[in-house]
Amino acid sequence: MLAYVFAHQPAPETDRNGYEEVLRHFHAALAELHPHGFLRSLTYRIGTGYSDWYLVEDSSALDHLNVAAVSGGRASAHDAAARMAAEGVGKLLSLAAGELDAASAVEVRFSKPPGMGYGELYAALERWTREPRISLWRRMMVLGPPPEFCLVLPAAVELPAEMHPETVSRTRI
Numbered sequence: 001m002l003a004y005v006f007a008h009q010p011a012p013e014t015d016r017n018g019y020e021e022v023l024r025h026f027h028a029a030l031a032e033l034h035p036h037g038f039l040r041s042l043t044y045r046i047g048t049g050y051s052d053w054y055l056v057e058d059s060s061a062l063d064h065l066n067v068a069a070v071s072g073g074r075a076s077a078h079d080a081a082a083r084m085a086a087e088g089v090g091k092l093l094s095l096a097a098g099e100l101d102a103a104s105a106v107e108v109r110f111s112k113p114p115g116m117g118y119g120e121l122y123a124a125l126e127r128w129t130r131e132p133r134i135s136l137w138r139r140m141m142v143l144g145p146p147p148e149f150c151l152v153l154p155a156a157v158e159l160p161a162e163m164h165p166e167t168v169s170r171t172r173i
Contacts, residue, residue: 001039001095003137004054004062005144007046008088019084020173023050026077035068037061042102044170051170055100062092091144097122098135104152107170110163111147121149128157 010019020043027041039055054065070078112121122129122136128151129136137150147164151157159165 001100002056002059002062002140003093003095003100004056004065004090005093006052006054006088006090007049008052009049009086010084011086014084014086019050019081020045022077022081022084023052023173026074026081027052029074029077030069033068033072033074035061035064038065038068043173045173046107046168046170050173053100089145092140093137093144093150094140096136096138096149097125097129098152099132100135100152101133101154102172104133104135104154105169105171106153106156106167108151108153108157108159108165108167109147110149110151110159110165112149113160113162124160125151128153 010016023043027043030038030041037057038061039057041055042053044051044053056062056065068074112118125136128134133154135152137152139146139148139150147166151159156167
């Protein structure tokens with residue numbers, strides 16, 4: 001499973017409730033069409049911004065998602081959201097372990113310490129990733145901003161300082 005994650009901010013003069021309503025409308029229209037390879041989409045409020053998670057089966061589904069998002073019955077909802085946004089950045093993540101729980105309220109974003117192999121990193125995180133409702137995501141092909149990993153959990157955990165963890169709370173809208 002892959003996740004195209006789009007982080008965005010509403011423009012300063014934008015009404016937050018109106019922005020969220022437009023986002024809900026867009027995601028509902030996308031779910032109704034259900035493009036090839038599309039599993040579902042979720043939007044979270046993180047601080048003053050938002051993060052849309054578009055879950056797809058594989059990379060071939062991204063082409064279908066891209067076309068579906070801006071055409072047909074979704075075009076007006078997409079354009080309305082785009083007009084209300086000030087900035088945005090996307091990244092592509094691959095599910096490395098676990099299973100995404102849409103209700104999870106925390107993301108711990110972190111980097112692999114220099115010199116540590118991926119196998120060693122995954123082993124160090126296993127105590128969390130074998131638990132239900134926890135998922136580990138890895139940035140793909142350096143597409144998107146760092147850090148490279150995102151651990152999604154119901155509650156915050158403390159990772160070693162050499163991973164430079166950043167914990168953010170999120171609320172599903």
